[in-house]
Amino acid sequence: MRKKNSTNAVNEQFLFQVCELNSALAMISGRWKSQIVYSISQGNNRFHLLKKELPHISEQVLGRQLKELEKHAIIIKKEIPGTVPIGIEYILTGKGKDLVPILKTLCDWGKSYAEARKITI
């Protein structure tokens, strides 16, 4: 759990208040998180589908990351009516949908410089 008055927590809050950039990054920078968002946007919107997409993730970690994405209102959980036991779907919110093209841009940025050995100014 987070300590309330650790230097770490205080510094985090300071950065959040300097610029929204820092809170934005905090929301998406956990392990697996942006990959989960991307997978959901591609239609892998069920717990078991995400498990298949990310074979190394444990169910416990997957559950935790989904919960955090939900906390930040990037995804919402929706029960699929008429399923027994009740199935759960994950849906991107408006916020989540707006995030996807930004992740795409970041991905392209990563790709353009992945091979580049020579540093340019």
Add this chain to the structure above:
Amino acid sequence: MRKKNSTNAVNEQFLFQVCELNSALAMISGRWKSQIVYSISQGNNRFHLLKKELPHISEQVLGRQLKELEKHAIIIKKEIPGTVPIGIEYILTGKGKDLVPILKTLCDWGKSYAEARKITI
């Protein structure tokens, strides 16, 4: 230091190989890092200027984060000729410069949804 074969490290590598997005995020998601990049882009390109901009950072942590940004070829160090003792300037590489507008977009994304209490789909 990083362990080579921890599940954590193996999972990180797996994600890197799934998509460059994950390596991109790993490069910029450390505490202070993107704020440092932004500050340098605004002209705060000296160690002591960054210290002033980020009053809560310790010099040791600043040094460490600068070194990592350098490792990922986002910034480079440059000696300022004619200064005694030799002054150091931090300069964004092409990669670093390309990153700035992406950070700006992320910042805007954060801002648009910062106030939003209501979740939209």
Add this chain to the structure above:
DNA sequence: ACAATAACGAACAAAATTGTGAGTGACTTA
């Protein structure tokens, strides 16, 4: 003479994130 500045490095400690083991409950399929 004494403090302060610029720009760090190494080693260690604190805190945070990530992964693991065990267990849930109502199904469906073999």
Add this chain to the structure above:
DNA sequence: TAAGTCACTCACAATTTTGTTCGTTATTGT
């Protein structure tokens, strides 16, 4: 009748990240 699926939760352990203490070197300001 047994094993498997779906969608998780809880507490704890391993790992990683972040912050702290101490020290450096040369030079300028008071």
